[in-house]
Amino acid sequence: xxxxxYLIPVALALGAVGLAAFLWSLKSGQYEDLxxxxxxxxxxxxxxxxxxxxxxxxxSEIGDETxxx
Amino acid sequence: xxxxxxxxxxVDVAADRRRAKNDEILLASHDLGxxxxxxxxxxxxxxxxxxxxxIEKVLDALPGVEQARVxxxxxxxxxxxxxxxxxxxxxxALSRIGYEAHLHDAITDSKDxxxxxxxxxxxxxxxxxxxxxxxxxSIWSGAEPETRDLFHWISALIALPAVAYCGRIFFGSxxxxxxxxxxxxxxxxxxxxxxxxxxSMYETFSRGPHAYFDASITLLFFLLIGRTLxxxxxxxxxxxxxxLARLTARGALILQPDGSHNYLPLSEIKPGMTILLTAGxxxxxxxxxxxxxxxxxxxLVSGESIPQTIGAGSLLQAGTLNLTGPxxxxxxxxxxxxxxxxxxxxxxxxxxxxxxYRRIADRASRLYAPVVHIAAAATxxxxxxxxxxxxxxxxxxxxxxxxxxxxxxxxxxxxxxxVAARRLFEKGIMLKDGGALERLAEIETVVFDKTGTLTLxxxxxVDGSAIAPDALELAAAIASHSQHPYSRALVAAxxxxxxxxxxxxxxxxxxxxxxxxxxxxxxHRLGRPEWALAEGEAxxxxxxxxxxALSKDGRCLATFQFVDRLRPGVREAFGVxxxxxxxxxxxxxxxxxxxxxxxxxxxxxxxxxxxxxxxAAHIASMAASGRxxxxxxxxxxxxxALVAAxxxxxxxxAADVGRNAADLVFLRESLLSVLHAVxxxxxSRRLARENLFIAVGYNAIAxxxxxxxxxxxxxxxxAMSLSSLIVVANALRLGDCRRKNQRKGISRTSxxxxxxxxxxxxx
Numbered sequence: 001x002x003x004x005x006y007l008i009p010v011a012l013a014l015g016a017v018g019l020a021a022f023l024w025s026l027k028s029g030q031y032e033d034l035x036x037x038x039x040x041x042x043x044x045x046x047x048x049x050x051x052x053x054x055x056x057x058x059x060s061e062i063g064d065e066t067x068x069x
Numbered sequence: 070x071x072x073x074x075x076x077x078x079x080v081d082v083a084a085d086r087r088r089a090k091n092d093e094i095l096l097a098s099h100d101l102g103x104x105x106x107x108x109x110x111x112x113x114x115x116x117x118x119x120x121x122x123x124i125e126k127v128l129d130a131l132p133g134v135e136q137a138r139v140x141x142x143x144x145x146x147x148x149x150x151x152x153x154x155x156x157x158x159x160x161x162a163l164s165r166i167g168y169e170a171h172l173h174d175a176i177t178d179s180k181d182x183x184x185x186x187x188x189x190x191x192x193x194x195x196x197x198x199x200x201x202x203x204x205x206x207s208i209w210s211g212a213e214p215e216t217r218d219l220f221h222w223i224s225a226l227i228a229l230p231a232v233a234y235c236g237r238i239f240f241g242s243x244x245x246x247x248x249x250x251x252x253x254x255x256x257x258x259x260x261x262x263x264x265x266x267x268x269s270m271y272e273t274f275s276r277g278p279h280a281y282f283d284a285s286i287t288l289l290f291f292l293l294i295g296r297t298l299x300x301x302x303x304x305x306x307x308x309x310x311x312x313l314a315r316l317t318a319r320g321a322l323i324l325q326p327d328g329s330h331n332y333l334p335l336s337e338i339k340p341g342m343t344i345l346l347t348a349g350x351x352x353x354x355x356x357x358x359x360x361x362x363x364x365x366x367x368x369l370v371s372g373e374s375i376p377q378t379i380g381a382g383s384l385l386q387a388g389t390l391n392l393t394g395p396x397x398x399x400x401x402x403x404x405x406x407x408x409x410x411x412x413x414x415x416x417x418x419x420x421x422x423x424x425x426y427r428r429i430a431d432r433a434s435r436l437y438a439p440v441v442h443i444a445a446a447a448t449x450x451x452x453x454x455x456x457x458x459x460x461x462x463x464x465x466x467x468x469x470x471x472x473x474x475x476x477x478x479x480x481x482x483x484x485x486x487x488v489a490a491r492r493l494f495e496k497g498i499m500l501k502d503g504g505a506l507e508r509l510a511e512i513e514t515v516v517f518d519k520t521g522t523l524t525l526x527x528x529x530x531v532d533g534s535a536i537a538p539d540a541l542e543l544a545a546a547i548a549s550h551s552q553h554p555y556s557r558a559l560v561a562a563x564x565x566x567x568x569x570x571x572x573x574x575x576x577x578x579x580x581x582x583x584x585x586x587x588x589x590x591x592x593h594r595l596g597r598p599e600w601a602l603a604e605g606e607a608x609x610x611x612x613x614x615x616x617x618a619l620s621k622d623g624r625c626l627a628t629f630q631f632v633d634r635l636r637p638g639v640r641e642a643f644g645v646x647x648x649x650x651x652x653x654x655x656x657x658x659x660x661x662x663x664x665x666x667x668x669x670x671x672x673x674x675x676x677x678x679x680x681x682x683x684x685a686a687h688i689a690s691m692a693a694s695g696r697x698x699x700x701x702x703x704x705x706x707x708x709x710a711l712v713a714a715x716x717x718x719x720x721x722x723a724a725d726v727g728r729n730a731a732d733l734v735f736l737r738e739s740l741l742s743v744l745h746a747v748x749x750x751x752x753s754r755r756l757a758r759e760n761l762f763i764a765v766g767y768n769a770i771a772x773x774x775x776x777x778x779x780x781x782x783x784x785x786x787x788a789m790s791l792s793s794l795i796v797v798a799n800a801l802r803l804g805d806c807r808r809k810n811q812r813k814g815i816s817r818t819s820x821x822x823x824x825x826x827x828x829x830x831x832x
Binding site for chain 2: 040
């Protein structure tokens with residue numbers, strides 16, 4: 001019975017981490033262009049995905065973005 | 070008015086035109102705040118990683134561009150640029166490196182977030198299903214009662230929030246349909262899931278041996294897979310249709326009373342304003358010509374294939390294309406009262422007149438749900454009567470509902486449609502709605518529009534080999550200075566490069582008449598015979614086909630006749646359609662002569678000079694007499710008929726409204742697309758029926774077992790998964806019959822017959 005005490009939470013937590021990772025990747029737009037992602041992996045250039053409009057509006061992030069470019 | 074020695078006014082307009090282009094980019098962009106604007110371009114020719122790099126490099130190098138990002142899947146480019154200056158020359162920059170781009174409206178690009186919602190629900194269901202299944206397997210393999218109870222509690226803890234989250238999609242739709250006194254597929258699904266969870270909760274509380282958490286969440290997981298795929302496929306097709314070039318004007322260059330010019334969006338154009346239209350521009354709103362002469366192409370609006378000559382006083386309808394000369398026009402109706410708006414009203418009328426179509430799955434569930442629910446009730450009554458044990462009777466009755474829960478039934482049709490939509494997508498046919506596929510399978514009459522649908526709307530020179538090569542070469546050399554469709558046809562007919570004669574000093578275009586070229590002292594004219602030929606010069610042949618003449622100082626050198634070029638595959642498609650027993654008709658807005666000519670060569674009945682109202686009424690009367698009609702058309706004037714028909718298709722070159730109204734849009738040139746679509750629709754109807762049959766067969770076996778009280782959660786899980794897998798595997802056969810066709814050496818242009826045959830052979 002004591003094994004359950006550790007193992008079940010661990011199993012559930014691992015599953016939850018996977019779920020959270022998927023939801024994050026979905027939200028950050030990583031499935032917007034699957035064909036493009038396959039092609040871009042061969043490119044040497046640095047490229048940054050286009051940031052979602054809503055996030056882009058905060059001024060600090062625009063500073064960051066221009067600095068990167 | 071001339072093209073090699075432009076007048077002052079012309080230069081002025083050209084500069085304004087550039088500014089208008091910039092204004093158009095500005096109009097189509099949207100503000101991101103912080104002095105940044107975003108423009109979306111559709112670039113249909115992007116196809117590889119190399120394109121991505123080339124395009125991003127070129128655009129990033131433009132002054133003012135903050136960031137450019139290519140989306141290879143949707144073939145779009147998103148560009149962020151600083152709004153302080155003029156818009157960067159995005160389209161010009163792309164055309165320099167060989168990519169044709171057009172503006173994509175930000176509004177139409179607003180992404181449907183249903184797919185994301187479904188994907189999130191699917192992920193949660195997957196997580197919950199795998200964990201609960203893990204616990205359930207331990208229980209099935211013989212856990213101690215205490216362990217079993219603990220596992221039931223943990224399962225409940227996972228299942229309740231997961232079912233609440235993922236089930237919303239089904240519960241919401243079921244509730245909607247129940248409230249309207251109807252039943253759809255989601256009603257039995259929701260009842261099954263909710264009862265399974267409710268019974269399991271009861272069992273968990275009362276420390277019972279059987280809980281069905283795994284069954285309910287796995288059911289949701291399977292169904293969500295089907296729905297997500299279905300939505301993704303349709304979203305992809307819609308995105309492809311939305312990416313097509315827009316064929317209506319976004320705005321127009323207005324001549325203000327004070328003489329200045331500015332570009333106004335369509336919504337701000339009011340009657341009485343004066344618009345400057347350049348050659349090659351679409352007429353934005355209904356208007357009357359004040360000054361200038363030109364030819365206009367009405368094919369998209371009225372179906373007329375021959376360009377019309379217009380001059381001062383002529384009325385122009387919104388959507389026609391100004392071909393040869395600049396025009397000054399006065400607006401007679403605002404955009405919301407224009408011809409287009411009239412069409413949209415007629416489309417709404419046609420829409421409300423059409424009987425609502427009930428999808429196959431909904432019809433099946435209407436039969437299915439009462440049978441299952443009555444069976445469950447009868448089981449309950451039977452067990453109470455036989456044993457008097459109400460608790461046991463209730464558990465068995467709910468087990469009947471769970472095992473007959475329409476997992477296979479819920480997947481039977483969507484899976485087939487996903488595979489069908491994918492197959493159509495590969496053939497360049499965009500299916501916008503799954504219901505359309507079912508309707509398409511039922512059609513027995515096909516009505517074609519002529520101009521732009523059966524023909525390409527681009528004229529072709531008749532009998533080019535009979536014309537003296539010198540005359541043709543001279544004509545082509547002169548014609549290369551003009552954008553008129555006949556000029557382009559002449560250039561195309563003259564194989565080999567056009568060598569502009571060095572002695573040809575000036576070529577001037579006279580809109581509505583033709584081209585005049587001076588070579589030394591001689592004057593060559595290429596254009597309408599009355600204008601090109603001196604009086605008394607007889608025209609050699611009159612056949613009803615549009616004719617132009619080439620003359621030297623008024624003497625006829627040659628005459629050229631044109632016919633509208635047929636879309637490839639027309640004859641083959643008509644042959645197969647007739648052979649397969651479809652009634653085929655041509656209904657056109659064009660004049661009698663060209664329509665009759667085409668209809669008689671194809672051997673089908675025809676109706677000419679039909680107004681948009683006539684067309685819609687014609688379709689509606691056929692529908693009223695019980696005929697299921699497929700309308701294939703492209704023009705603005707076809708839009709009401711497209712809506713009125715049982716199913717509709719439009720080519721990619723169709724007017725925007727027509728493209729949006731049509732159920733399917735085909736991107737390839739060949740008319741065989743219509744055949745492919747009908748074939749796929751019929752094959753998928755067959756497979757959908759087979760799937761429904763399998764689902765019913767499964768229930769016929771499972772239900773007696775459940776009624777007798779032998780169902781445990783393990784049996785339920787195995788039976789439901791197995792039936793779902795069988796249904797999915799059967800749906801995948803739709804992709805399979807294509808491969809068989811290829812292997813057998815049947816060409817891709819296989820007829821209905823041959824691919825049906827292949828399907829039979831595959832059984």
